[in-house]
Amino acid sequence: MILVTGGAGYIGSHTVVALAEAGYKTLILDNFSNSHPAVLDRLERISGTRPNFVEGDIRDGDLLDSIFKQYSITAVMHFAGLKSVSESVSKPLEYHANNVLGTLNLLAAMQRAELFTFIFSSSATVYGDPDSVPVKEESPRSTTNPYGRSKLIMEDILDDLHRAEAKWNIARLRYFNPVGAHESGLIGEDPQGIPNNLMPYVNQVAIGHREKLSIFGGDYPTVDGTGVRDYIHVMDLAEGHVSTLDYLLKSGGMLTANLGTGRAYSVLEMVKAFEVASMRSVKYEIVSRRSGDIAECWADPSHAEKVLGWKTRRGLDQMCADSWRWQQRNPEGYQ
C-alpha cells in the first residue's frame, strides 16, 4: 500500500486515480486544510473502490507511527504542504513548520518504521529566475520567497539523507505548471478564495464568477510580451508519479527529475486555447507585472523520459477542455 500525504488535494487526488489504475492500493493522509472530504466520494466514483483514508496532520508523529504499524506501507508519496507564494511571504513560520518540519517529521517516522522509499513534491520554483531555458536538472537553483526556500531546503536535506544512508530511495520531482483535471470532470483544482494561478482564474472568468482576468505584464521579452510557462496536464503529472514509484521500487537510489512537457506557452496563448475549448470569451486586461514573477520558464524533460520511460501525452487542447469540464460541472468546486 502507498501512503499518499495530501492525497485529497489537487495533484494528490489525481495521483491516487493513476495509482489505482496501475493496480496500487493507497492510503490518503490529509488534514483538509486546503481540500474537501467530498473528494473521497469522487475518487470512489472514478475508481470503483474507496481509497483508505486517515484524517490527520503530517506533524503528528504518534499518528504516523500508528499508521505505519496498522498498514503495510511500501512507499510514501508526499504531497501535503502549503503552496501559495504570496501567503508564504506573510506567514514564513507557518510555511516552514508545515513544509520543512512536517516533512522532517514524516521522514523520522518512516525511519522508525524502517520504510525507505520516498517521493517528494518539489517545484520548478527551485530554478528561480533561470539564466537560460529550457531548464535542466543541473541548472542553478535559487529562490526569492519562503515557499521556494522550503522546497530548496527539503531538496538539500533529502540529498544529505541519501548520502548518509544509501538505503533510502528518494525522488525529488520538480513539477512545472499543473493544469487540467481528470477527464471525468469529477475531480479538479478547487482553490479557496481568489485564485493565484492562471488557469483557475481563467475558468472563473469564463463561468462568470469573476469579471476579467488581469494579465500580469505585457512587456516581458517573450513571444507576445506575456509570461511564458510549461503547463502540464495533471493526469500526465500523476502518471509521472506512478512511473517514478515503479522505478524506485525496482532500481532504488536517488532521482531528481523535471516533470514538464518541454513546450512553452504565453498567457495570451493559454487564454486563446481556453476560449476555443470552452467556446466562451475570456475578458482580460493587461496590467503591471506581479512582483516575484519571471518572464519565462520551461522544462527540459529528457531526463525523466530517459530514466522513467515516461512522456506527457496530453496537449494544450485537452488541458483546457478537461479544466473547463471540471469547472462547468462543479461551478462551486466541491462545495
Ligand code: NAD
Ligand atoms: P493542494 O493544496 O491542492 O494539496 C495539498 C494537500 O495537503 C491538501 O489536501 C491539504 O489539505 C493537505 N495538507 C496540507 N498541509 C498538511 C498537513 N500538515 N498534514 C496533512 N495534510 C496537509 O496542493 P497541490 O497543488 O496538490 O500540491 C501538492 C504538492 O505539490 C505541494 O507540496 C506543492 O507545494 C507541490 N507543487 C504544487 C504545484 C502546483 O502548481 N499545484 C507546483 C509545484 C509543486
Ligand code: UD1
Ligand atoms: C506560481 C508560483 C510558483 C509555483 C507555481 C505553481 C508565484 C510568483 N509563483 O508560478 O512558485 O510553483 O505557481 O503553483 O506565485 N498570470 C496572470 N494573471 C493571473 C495569474 C497568473 O497573468 O491572474 C500569469 C503569471 O504572470 C504567469 C502565468 O500567468 O506568467 C502563470 O502564473 P501562475 O499560474 O501563477 O504560475 P507561476 O507564476 O508559474
